[in-house]
Amino acid sequence: MAVVVQKYGGSSVGTIDKIKKVANTVVKRREAGDDVVVVVSAMGDTTDDLIELAGQISKNPDKRELDALLSTGEMMSSALLAMAIKELGYGAVSYTAYQIGIKTSGQYGKSLIDDIDGDNIKRSLSEGKIVIVAGFQGINQEGDITTLGRGGSDTTAVAIAVKLAGVCEIYTDVDGIYGVDPRKYNAAKKLNEIDYEEMLELSSLGAQVMHSRSVELGQKYNIPIYVGLSNSDIKGTIIKGVSNMNMESKPVTGLATSDEDVAITIRDINNDINMISSLFESVASKRINIDMISQTAPIDNRVNLSFTIPKADLNECLEIVREHYSCKEAIAIDEDITKFSIVGIGMKTTSGVTARMFKLFRENNIEVKMITTSEIRITCTIKQEDKLRAINAIAGEFNL
Amino acid sequence: MAVVVQKYGGSSVGTIDKIKKVANTVVKRREAGDDVVVVVSAMGDTTDDLIELAGQISKNPDKRELDALLSTGEMMSSALLAMAIKELGYGAVSYTAYQIGIKTSGQYGKSLIDDIDGDNIKRSLSEGKIVIVAGFQGINQEGDITTLGRGGSDTTAVAIAVKLAGVCEIYTDVDGIYGVDPRKYNAAKKLNEIDYEEMLELSSLGAQVMHSRSVELGQKYNIPIYVGLSNSDIKGTIIKGVSNMNMESKPVTGLATSDEDVAITIRDINNDINMISSLFESVASKRINIDMISQTAPIDNRVNLSFTIPKADLNECLEIVREHYSCKEAIAIDEDITKFSIVGIGMKTTSGVTARMFKLFRENNIEVKMITTSEIRITCTIKQEDKLRAINAIAGEFNL
Numbered sequence: 001m002a003v004v005v006q007k008y009g010g011s012s013v014g015t016i017d018k019i020k021k022v023a024n025t026v027v028k029r030r031e032a033g034d035d036v037v038v039v040v041s042a043m044g045d046t047t048d049d050l051i052e053l054a055g056q057i058s059k060n061p062d063k064r065e066l067d068a069l070l071s072t073g074e075m076m077s078s079a080l081l082a083m084a085i086k087e088l089g090y091g092a093v094s095y096t097a098y099q100i101g102i103k104t105s106g107q108y109g110k111s112l113i114d115d116i117d118g119d120n121i122k123r124s125l126s127e128g129k130i131v132i133v134a135g136f137q138g139i140n141q142e143g144d145i146t147t148l149g150r151g152g153s154d155t156t157a158v159a160i161a162v163k164l165a166g167v168c169e170i171y172t173d174v175d176g177i178y179g180v181d182p183r184k185y186n187a188a189k190k191l192n193e194i195d196y197e198e199m200l201e202l203s204s205l206g207a208q209v210m211h212s213r214s215v216e217l218g219q220k221y222n223i224p225i226y227v228g229l230s231n232s233d234i235k236g237t238i239i240k241g242v243s244n245m246n247m248e249s250k251p252v253t254g255l256a257t258s259d260e261d262v263a264i265t266i267r268d269i270n271n272d273i274n275m276i277s278s279l280f281e282s283v284a285s286k287r288i289n290i291d292m293i294s295q296t297a298p299i300d301n302r303v304n305l306s307f308t309i310p311k312a313d314l315n316e317c318l319e320i321v322r323e324h325y326s327c328k329e330a331i332a333i334d335e336d337i338t339k340f341s342i343v344g345i346g347m348k349t350t351s352g353v354t355a356r357m358f359k360l361f362r363e364n365n366i367e368v369k370m371i372t373t374s375e376i377r378i379t380c381t382i383k384q385e386d387k388l389r390a391i392n393a394i395a396g397e398f399n400l
Numbered sequence: 401m402a403v404v405v406q407k408y409g410g411s412s413v414g415t416i417d418k419i420k421k422v423a424n425t426v427v428k429r430r431e432a433g434d435d436v437v438v439v440v441s442a443m444g445d446t447t448d449d450l451i452e453l454a455g456q457i458s459k460n461p462d463k464r465e466l467d468a469l470l471s472t473g474e475m476m477s478s479a480l481l482a483m484a485i486k487e488l489g490y491g492a493v494s495y496t497a498y499q500i501g502i503k504t505s506g507q508y509g510k511s512l513i514d515d516i517d518g519d520n521i522k523r524s525l526s527e528g529k530i531v532i533v534a535g536f537q538g539i540n541q542e543g544d545i546t547t548l549g550r551g552g553s554d555t556t557a558v559a560i561a562v563k564l565a566g567v568c569e570i571y572t573d574v575d576g577i578y579g580v581d582p583r584k585y586n587a588a589k590k591l592n593e594i595d596y597e598e599m600l601e602l603s604s605l606g607a608q609v610m611h612s613r614s615v616e617l618g619q620k621y622n623i624p625i626y627v628g629l630s631n632s633d634i635k636g637t638i639i640k641g642v643s644n645m646n647m648e649s650k651p652v653t654g655l656a657t658s659d660e661d662v663a664i665t666i667r668d669i670n671n672d673i674n675m676i677s678s679l680f681e682s683v684a685s686k687r688i689n690i691d692m693i694s695q696t697a698p699i700d701n702r703v704n705l706s707f708t709i710p711k712a713d714l715n716e717c718l719e720i721v722r723e724h725y726s727c728k729e730a731i732a733i734d735e736d737i738t739k740f741s742i743v744g745i746g747m748k749t750t751s752g753v754t755a756r757m758f759k760l761f762r763e764n765n766i767e768v769k770m771i772t773t774s775e776i777r778i779t780c781t782i783k784q785e786d787k788l789r790a791i792n793a794i795a796g797e798f799n800l
Contacts, residue, residue: 016456050476056416057480058487065486068494069479072472076450079469080457086465087458094468098498099543120543143499143520 003125003166004029007039007135007157011173012230013077014044023084025231026130030090035125037164039135039157040081042073063108067137067147071097074134074153082132091129095120097137097145102156104138104146107287111138111146112213113155118163133160151211158214162221170210171230176237177202177209179254179400185391189400191253192235195242198253201343201377205256215239242345251350252398255342257387261291261308263334263370264317266325269305271298276305279324286320288313292339292379294370306370308339308381337369338387341379342394348375360393403525403566404429407439407535407557411573412630413477414444423484425631426530430490435525437564439535439557440481442473463508467537467547471497474534474553482532491529495520497537497545502556504538504546507687511538511546512613513555518563533560551611558614562621570610571630576637577602577609579654579800585791589800591653592635595642598653601743601777605656615639642745651750652798655742657787661691662714663734663770665706666725671698676705679724686720688713692739692779694770706770708739708781737769738787741779742794748775760793 006026013019022038030036041047050069054061078094085092101117124131135153138146148155154170161168175190177199182188194202196219203212209227218225218239228236269275276295283290288309296304309317314333321331347353357378361368366389369381382390394400406426413419422438430436441447450469454461478494485492501517524531535553538546548555554570561568575590577599582588594602596619603612609627618625618639628636669675683690688709696704709717714733721731747753757778761768766789769781782790794800 016453020457053416053476053480054483057420057483061483062486065479065483065492065494068496069476069483072475072479075472075475076453076469079465079472080453083454083457083461083465083469086462092462092465094465096468096545098496145496 003035003037003161003164004169005037005039005157005161005164005166006169006171006230007153008041008230009153009170009172010041010044010047012171013040013081016080019043019077019080020084021231022081023088026081027085027088027090030130035166037121037125037131037133037160037166038081039133039153039160040074040077041135041153043077043080046073046076064144067108068145070147071134071137071145074136078132078134085130085132091127092132093124093129094132094134096134097139100133102138102159104140104148108144108146110149111140113138113148113159113217116159116163118160121160121164148213149211152213154211154214155217158217158223158225161223162217167226168218168223169226170214170228172209172227173229174209175229175232175234177227177239177254179252179398180391180395181256184257184388185395185400188395191237193238193240193242194253195345196239197376198242198343198345199239201341201374202254202256205258205339205341205343205379210239250344250399251346251353252342252344252394252400253346254344255340255391255394255398255400257341257391258339259337259384259387260310261337261339261381262311262314263292263306263308263337263381264321265304265306265332265334266321267304267330267332268302269325269330271301271303275324279321282320282324283309283317286313286316288317292370292372292381294372308337308370311335334369336384337381338384338390339379340382340387340390341377342398343377345376347377354378356397357394360397361390364389364393366390366393403435403437403561403564404569405437405439405557405561405564405566406569406571406630407553408441408630409553409572410441410444410447412571413440413481416480419443419477419480420484421631423481423488426481427485427488427490430530435566437521437525437531437533437560437566438481439533439553439560440474440477441535441553443477443480446473446476464544467508468545470547471534471537471545474536478532478534485530485532491527492532493524493529494532494534496534497539500533502538502559504540504548508544508546510549511540513538513548513559513617516559516563518560521560521564548613549611552613554611554614555617558617558623558625561623562617567626568618568623569626570614570628572609572627573629574609575629575632575634577627577639577654579652579798580791580795581656584657584788585795585800588795591637593638593640593642594653595745596639597776598642598743598745599639601741601774602654602656605658605739605741605743605779610639650744650799651746651753652742652744652794652800653746654744655740655791655794655798655800657741657791658739659737659784659787660710661708661737661739661781662711663692663706663708663737663781664714664717664721665704665732665734666721667704667730667732668702669705669725669730671701671703675724679721682720682724683709683717686713686716688717692770692772692781694772708737708770711735734769736784737781738784738790739779740782740787740790741777742798743777745776747777754778756797757794760797761790764789764793766790766793
């Protein structure tokens with residue numbers, strides 16, 4: 001019997017009726033002969049409600065306690081789903097992170113799964129039970145409850161699939177992964193499959209379908225991840241290692257945009273690599289994530305340095321910048337940016353993609369501010385007002 | 401420094417504002433120099449709300465999963481209280497049953513605490529932290545989450561006080577323990593102190609102030625338990641071993657009534673001890689709790705046998721009775737009973753209490769149906785319509 005690890009998101013278990021529906025679906029899968037492990041998110045808006053409660057106590061709630069608080073949402077939904085399955089006459093058992101040893105490291109609120117002690121899951125499966133696991137949570141070395149960050153239940157599911165050498169199915173409220181966000185581009189096309197690397201670039205770039213860490217795990221252990229609707233004939237998307245044949249068929253797989261960043265430019269500074277790397281180290285030490293960096297060619301050894309950071313970190317980052325560069329007048333902030341990225345494994349073997357993209361931008365009168373590239377990605381910042389025109393032009397050109 | 405274990409009930413932590421108030425109270429106690437461990441119940445009606453959710457899934461929800469579900473309520477309130485204390489600038493840490501090894505045995509929903517691994521609590525106290533513990537929950541030998549039954553957080557608190565050799569304070573929404581329920585008798589007097597044994601008789605008899613098991617633990621390890629309002633000058637009640645002097649001062653300490661039982665009478669059966677004990681064994685095997693038993697004197701070796709059981713178990717119990725005694729017409733059910741009990745260590749040394757009680761019943765035209773007694777208790781069943789008259793007469797006579 002194959003082991004199937006299914007994950008159901010918060011909207012799939014948002015009400016008792018929906019939990020009963022999931023129970024029915026899961027039982028059918030068990031009847032078909034598979035061993036089934038189900039990972040659940042918290043019901044509907046539970047996590048937001050808990051965050052709001054914590055917010056009434058503190059603007060900056062203690063992170064250990066916030067994780068302990070938030071973990072209860074998934075414990076509730078997992079116990080309720082196990083009840084619902086037992087009510088249908090099937091064996092079921094719910095497990096918390098403690099009970100199956102989901103060991104994590106890293107910070108509260110965005111911990112990483114290091115390992116899972118799969119023994120309890122395996123024993124329960126061997127007893128014919130359907131196993132329900134509270135997603136999103138783990139236990140760190142100190143024995144504290146941790147959470148994995150928004151969407152972390154995806155990662156719980158993939159990690160269990162890795163541990164049990166099973167297949168992984170992520171059920172959500174969208175019917176798969178699209179080359180472009182369908183809310184921003186009507187003609188968006190669903191992908192039958194997408195490479196791990198492409199998915200990683202897209203999810204870290206604002207295509208919020210999957211928890212990035214889950215895709216990394218899938219890639220590392222070569223576990224295909226199905227993403228789609230449950231209980232539906234509509235075929236979803238498989239995230240997996242894509243063959244060369246497929247790579248060559250389409251140079252660009254998807255595009256993603258994000259309005260969450262701000263660009264800081266420091267003008268006319270010495271091209272002093274020690275000074276600049278000291279700045280970036282200070283920013284990194286505050287766990288502020290610098291994304292795009294660009295620097296003008298030096299003139300008389302003077303340069304302009306630009307970089308983007310999350311909007312939420314702007315004030316903290318500016319303080320650090322001012323500790324390094326006292327001349328306040330030389331610092332410019334640009335909040336009117338959209339990060340616009342196209343991604344495709346095919347770019348490795350197809351030349352001219354950048355040229356096609358910039359030709360379209362020029363034709364559509366879209367100004368490009370900063371540019372960074374990787375082997376399978378081109379990212380630039382543009383004005384927010386140009387975003388939809390850019391999406392239409394690029395998605396049309398590359399048939400996304 | 402003394403270790404103080406405080407328990408706050410659901411109404412004391414019913415809102416975020418109330419949790420903040422508890423945080424202030426706890427911090428003041430810490431400031432006064434004590435090591436403080438706080439045990440919390442779930443916020444307000446959380447437990448009832450969770451039971452209601454489970455009820456939408458099943459009329460008889462799986463007990464393992466129900467315990468897992470219900471345990472989340474106390475995890476939430478403990479994390480929130482720890483946050484609130486940290487917000488005041490004090491060290492605090494919340495712990496679940498897993499994290500401090502609250503080991504239980506027995507059935508789901510009414511488990512017994514066997515032991516607590518106090519190391520994490522002691523370490524955190526030695527680091528100057530205030531320790532918050534999720535009440536009501538434990539972990540059984542299988543690693544499942546269990547709950548201790550309604551009011552079980554009292555028992556969590558006493559068990560921790562036992563483990564840490566500390567004092568125990570139960571804060572609730574009543575200002576202490578009364579000889580009679582003040583809602584049923586206006587002139588009810590609050591007790592300054594009450595003996596463990598008396599409290600046990602009263603709480604198992606329907607005076608729902610304290611979780612019985614908590615009083616048993618206090619008695620076994622001789623830990624005095626303070627019960628009262630928090631943040632108040634009104635003095636509460638101490639549950640402890642009472643000295644002889646006090647015992648003799650008052651023959652009756654309290655009275656309690658319960659309408660939760662039903663009497664079953666089997667008429668005109670053989671006085672066959674094997675048959676009768678076989679019946680009681682069958683009933684006990686279904687975990688139905690038989691309370692009062694009375695049997696008429698045999699005439700021609702025929703007797704009438706009466707006993708009381710919880711109303712909820714009536715149908716199941718009747719089935720068992722009919723398996724043993726096929727003659728249906730000989731079984732009578734009396735649902736119109738109030739169990740009326742008076743309790744007092746002083747009864748051991750004061751004679752004539754029973755006589756005074758029955759004289760008052762006779763004068764007030766109150767019919768007594770069944771009677772049982774112990775060394776410190778007299779219980780009889782009366783008609784429900786006579787309950788308030790009985791309370792008034794007895795509470796007046798014995799100055800309760």
